[in-house]
Amino acid sequence: MQNLSEILALRVRGGLTFQKQGLLEEAEAAYREALSQAPCHPLVLHLLGTVLGQRGQWFEAIELLQQSLRIQPADPKAWNNLATAFLDAGECLSAREAAERALTLAPDYPAARLSWASACYGSERYAEALTAFGALATSSSQHEPLAWPGMWRSAAAVCDWSSWEKAQAAIKSMLSQGKMVLSPFDSLLFADDSFLHRQCAEAVVEQTLKREVFASLSEVTCSDKGVKASRIKLAYLSADFHEHATAYLMAELFERHDKSRFETIAVSFGPDDDSPMRHRLLKAFDQFWDVRLNTPQEVARRMREAEIDIAVDLKGFTRDARPSILLHKPAPVVVSYLGYPGSMGSGAYDYLVSDPAVTPVQHAPLYAEQLVQMPWSYQVNDTQRPISSEISLKTQEGLPEEGFVFAAFNNVAKITPVFFASWMRLLHEVPRSVLWMICNHEEARTNLRREALKHGVDTTRLVFARRVSLAQHLARHAHADLLLDNLPYNAHTTTSDALWAGVPVVTCMGQAFAGRVAASLLHAVGLPELVTHSLPEYEALALRLATQPQELQRLRAHLKAVRSTAPLFDTERFTRQLESAYVHMHERRLQGLPPEGFAVPETPGAAMLPLRSVPPSLQPVPQPSS
Template sequence: MNPAQEPATILLQQGLALQKSGQLQAAEQAYAASIAQAPHNPLALHLLGTAVGQQGRWMEAIGWLQKSLRLHPADPKAWNNLATAFLDSGQCQRAKEAAERALALAPEYPAAQLSWASACYGLKQFADGLRVARTLVVHPGLSRLAWLCVWRCAGALCDWSAQQEAAAHLQQCLDQGDMLLPAFDALAFADDPALHRRTAQFLADKLAATRAVPPRLLPVPSPSQPPGSGRIKLAYLSADFHDHATAYLMAELFERHDKGRFETVAISFGPDSESPMRKRLHRAFDQFWDVRDCTPAQVAERMVQAGIDIAVDLKGHTRDSRPAILLRKPAPIIVNYLGYPGTMGSPVFDYLVGDSIVTPAEHAPLYDEQLVQLPHSYQVNDTQRPLAVTASSRADEGLPAQGVVFAAFNNVYKVTRPFFQAWMRLLQAVPGSVLWLISDDPEVQANLRREAVRSGVEPMRLVFAKGVPLAQHLARHVHADMLLDNLPVNAHTTTSDALWAGVPVVTCMGQAFAGRVAASLLHAVGLPELVTHSLADYEALALRLATQPAELQRLRSHLQAARATAPLFDTVRFTRYLETAYLCMHQRRLQGLSPAGFAVPDVIGAPVKALHSTPTSFQISQS
């Protein structure tokens, strides 16, 4: 052995032992010291990349792995670890290409095959992902993750037989305490808020452990501190400050914040664009931070230096989220709102904003945050959402000239076999009716039409719409007689879109937040009678409406009037409600009080009402 290499080799072996034992920071230090001794050792560069990647520093991981591969491009493991880093950072096309490089060197490399299948899922190439993932379920070391990939791809394709088979294997893992199901996937896996909490807690604990960064617990101000001499610094964190459902709902809220009381900051870690929505959002905030290229630690440090008082997470555990930023507690108050319908699973998050329907007081034990209930509904809406001046014709949309149109505009991964079968029974019961869905995936269309045939329904009675800009999509709702919702994940923005466009929505309310959203929105628009509590009642209500055109017209007329009168579409008033909640959170903190659940009253300026064990109502200072 070359004497100059010996210390580097010892350090490399030490780092590997530390990494295997989960001591990632110490392993990183050992690898870095080894590289300092032998800068051109591809294995050391490779292992350093994996260690920093496990700590969530994916861009650094990519850099180290690429350096390793420049020195040793024939290493399939390094190519696969690069694919993993690309997947973790949301770069699915590059992940697929890196996995293909690994497979070119080792065609039967199962881990690279799974990386390739996972990248296909992220790229919406679901059929390819499903095909490869199914071959890996027999591999002992990859079976559980392969079944997860099968479940995801099959659900996206509405291949319910494959999804049901995968779900049985995943349930077996869960029953054995293996929390392999990501928190976001758990929402669609089962209408089970306890499961949703367990998966969120597991993910939050894993993130906190692998980042190896203790939360920055900021000091609580003395109760004698005055209620504030300046504006409250309010930050919203999201990857969706562009043409996205979250922006479509929230843009007007950002514009209508009381800038005399709140200094608003957008913290954006998503894509930039030159779209009108992106420009509108830039104008709405006092500050707009583009932090795409920053690490979670860097973003958290900047928030601390800026003196952010309240940080609102609009992503939660959804795709492209960065919970590691807020797990560092970079602001005294951390709020979970809108983007993720469930608990974040960590006490670092102080509050979750909901309402009496999506987060009833008796569900408080299912959340790690303190519950805040807004009046009417938790969901904000943008009254500037455009409707196209002219809508497409029924013929343009492939719809028949006459007959009832049942719309089911949810993302198809939300569609489940029991609800689809109910829809088929409705088509059988209402002659000439059609089911109108949104998907341009030929395999989805083929799978759903096969399911229709199994139910005795002519397959061409399923009509598939294409994706179009929001204004055109809202305008084409004129052809829908009603929107049919589903469980375990309701239509969220899709329900608001339909109600805004004047289309009644029939929903079945579930147990978890994600399955109660449409009920909240229907109550806030004055149509609680469209909320059912069983599949049989849901089907019966939809059938009754489909056969009573006068009742459907009454509902449409109600919704047309509601655009100007319903609480759901009163964005100015909603903004004041949410600001009341923020003020209560802030003033509790200034008074030295711990976070506690409360309900914001309908009357602006009235004291908030305590939830659970909070001793009294809490009057907000209007000074």
């Protein structure tokens, strides 16, 4: 007869075999059986924690790993797995502490070094992350494929373009070998290439499906009543139902939804900051679900039980996203909207809300989803965004009393050397001009100043904006003369903020969704002439506007005149148009028809249209042959 230790060993070996084969449900069952026989066995607690982490059950994984470490605290692998679980749950500070414990026990443990570097990046300790990722990338470690993207990402955050270029070259080499090492979001910043973006998304979805979605999509079924209910149940999923850019754009849409036709549910897996925005959103929805502590499987199950008709993912692959909820197909119709400007790379997503500028009909094959083109711009805006009546003095912002102010308010991680060089040339061409930027990290400021000196520009001509509230930030746009955009990832909310505050924006239109958003927004306020198609054209336009005050004043007067009438800021009309798109998706589903791309007409309720190409006003002007 087998004794208990032999039975445990058998269960553990069986669980490990299942786990290595990717059979996570079977592995969990084996470990739980072992745990029922030995509730305080540190190895069993550890292994069960790791498999639950792989299945997306991060909080239970954390609890089990912590129990294991209380019994056996000298296990560096358990500490590192705890760090990984904390990272997956978005708890970067706790992840850093756990990784440090692992490294204290095993200083030459590469996996723990990778976890520590990732936790540093997630907690905005970018310089430390850059050093750690850089050491791993050049150490011939098995973690090199992950270290190079981490190094590239960290270098971008601190504008260390020497390290950025070194990492970029290594990543390009790996991509050329078919190694999809970039996260989907990083790929948007890495290259202006929709095909690459989709490839990276598909690679991550495949890994996520193996780890977290243990029923194939064809096996997941949603309740289908087969008849029209009195209201369409519409669920919005996000981690950003608080003071966040997404909420600043969408709050009014949530409030304006026709509650006689739609029952709206917020599925929130982000923090509750107890802010005025949070309270505003709580009132905007019919139901508000706080699911922070629930697993993706539990959230999907609750949504199916609630018979959600349409699930709208507002996060995609951005920070704190939970795409695995949507990969469980929690509703008959799944839509990607606003948060992620690219393909999700999965058949679980039926539609992507866009417009003809960001996703013209010719680009449809580059997306796994069916395209839904809004009439003007895909981006909704909140016309209740307050602009403070108290405008700061220029001196309070560190700006000179006289001189042209170029603003570049994008996250500095979006800046590339080629666009920064263009901005430096503009400073040379426009005497007494300054470049006004938002950058809260001293390492990045130091590096940007160093880069300015390389271009022969005095560092005093770089002005870094102080941290203020959104209302104050919108008000201080009065000191900006022109907002400069960049590629491959445009200013999105940043462009809307500038246009709302009356500041013209010059953009360069790229090839992929992320690099075409500013063009879409300018089209929707009637200023397509501010859209360029090459760096020389972009630079020439910015220079012309900086040296022709009458032309710049015309643009500012236009923005002031159309602020209450432009399609970009007509939230009521946008809401009705988006609702007509939702109704069309829902009715196709009820008729048993598959998802199909369409363009939404100007008039809500009118018949849907075929997908459209780029508006003529945004197309490049043919240049005369030399």
